Amino acid sequence: MKKLKLLFNISLLVGLFILSSACSTIRTKVANNFKANNAPVRVAILPFNLSPLIKNEKETAIIFRKVFYDYFSYLGYIDLTIKEIDEILAENELIYLEDIYLISPEKLGEYLDVDALIYCDINQVSNITAGIFANTTIEAGFKMVDAHSGSTIWKTRLKERDNTSIIGTASLITLIQEQIDNSKKQEAIKRVAEECSRKVIDTIPDPAPFFAKKLKLPDIYSFNTNVANNGFAGDEFLLKVHINGEIEMKASFDIGNWKSNIPMKEISPGEYTGEYLIYSKDFVEGSVIVGQLENKNGIANKKVYEKGLAWFQSPKISKPQNK
């Protein structure tokens, strides 16, 4: 009888322990016709929408969106930065959420130049700290919509709860710590938002393995500079760089890490030139010249000029001789 009682007590404690810890419910649906080879490439995460019943939680929506974006960027989609999205929306006078959510996905896709849009509706946000009990909850619904057809590719609904209580916590110090952590509202919300984002991201179909196989960097056919066999400069030296490669790319070059992303011009289709004037006060020591072509998705190809290193210095300092 005593043993039975002990067993019952242990089971009760274990059960309460499990129930009192963090838990979530998640429901996901992915479109039947979704395949990696027709997955959207460029995706924009729109500002998160708060339910009208939730007051004074605008900050939560902003934090949540930023956290979600950080996790989403890990997937195999080319995502626009939040700053880029907000700037483009503002340019098109879409500042208020109501306006953004009323406009068609096709129109939004056109403005943002993306293949898909992610919408989020936050239905519940709560943060309670009561000494022996603490809880932070976020409930939200997400969906990814094809910006060309307006059809839903993926949607999910999630309720994430972070509970702590005197029943479920095995030690006093942990209980006190969790109560203190939960009382810092922004941090608690961020923690739960991270947990939400992590779980939601796992439900999103990830075309990364397919895109990794089909990876294509912008072509660079040739890359030349006038530093070949360069010795010493006088008072100044005009460094010239020439790339021949894929047309209509964004071209730039670096002089080691001394000067980066020096822009180049496309003088004829696929031909890019750039130059940089180096003065006698500059000191560039054995630096490689690196050329780059970047496409509109931010995918770049770099080439190191292997026929010479840049040594530019004032006449007073001499290049160390090879032993």
Place this chain on the structure above:
Amino acid sequence: MDKNSLVKKILRISFVVCVAIFLTSCATAPLRKINISNKITQNKILSSLKVAILPIEGMPSAAKFVRKSLHVNLMKTDMKIIEKFLVDGALKKNRWNKPVDFAAIPPQKLGEAFGADALLYGNISEWKKFYAIIYSKLTVGLELKLVDARTGELLWKGEESATESEGLFKIPTGIISIFTAPLFYAAKEDNMKRLARKVARNITSSLRKSYKAKEEDRMYEKIVVASAKEYLKKIENNIDDQKQIALKSPNLQNKQLIKTASNNILNSVKNGYTIQVGAFQNKLHADKLIEKLTDKGFNSYLVLSGTGAELLYKVQIYRFKSRKEAIYFAKKLKEKINLSYFITKAKAVAKT
């Protein structure tokens, strides 16, 4: 209860408490060591860097998770983080499979492959669980370094190790909790992941707030990784060799350059369209035209067509993905060099 059994009970409890204190005293404060280059703190180059996070060395399941945590935390810095699928695709394409081999590859080569300005290398130095009935401990350790892909310079280095534990010293809420708390704590995989996230967040904090770097953490000396030094030395030796060749035979140097340029084209566009400017039965005439075009700055190459008496040496310039691109370029070419041409489909080339 008689005196003897009470004393024995007290002694037993004291022994347990002493063991607990001994075990908990073994818990160490988190180890953190940061070295941050002057280039980051003074020149603020982080915002201009495109960073590729390489696969982490260590236990595969842990390494995958840690890489994801690092990606998420580095997204909060000023650096642009290259998409994971780009890095993995390039690694697969170049057959660079094992993280342990990355150190031997020149960072310039890795940077070329990903289009990166800097590379983040990582290693899980610790991933341990310890359980001793009334006490359990989790330990996660990470070592990271950020290397400039252009110069091979070490820009930042971080080492962090953190421990979390559960046991008697945390004042259990019941007798049963003394045993269940450490057990559940060690068994729950989420606790290990949470600790790893914490370490990833802490170790990258100096990159999020580089302006707050302490004086003792700053690196003033330029440190270049070994593989980069070798690569740069190779380029320097190449220059010296070419100087020697130029001194001996200027024509031979030109031919070397032509061969290099042609091979570059061969290795880039495999199909598509090209501009043909000549077809000769005599290879010498074809070579002369290629030399002339190279002097004018056009990368041209030789293609063999036919066999025996019908063998032709065709001279072609560039390769384009579309016919439209080739036509546009050919019109510009005609303005510069007065040669007749036609657009044709690119085929396999002869080795020059």
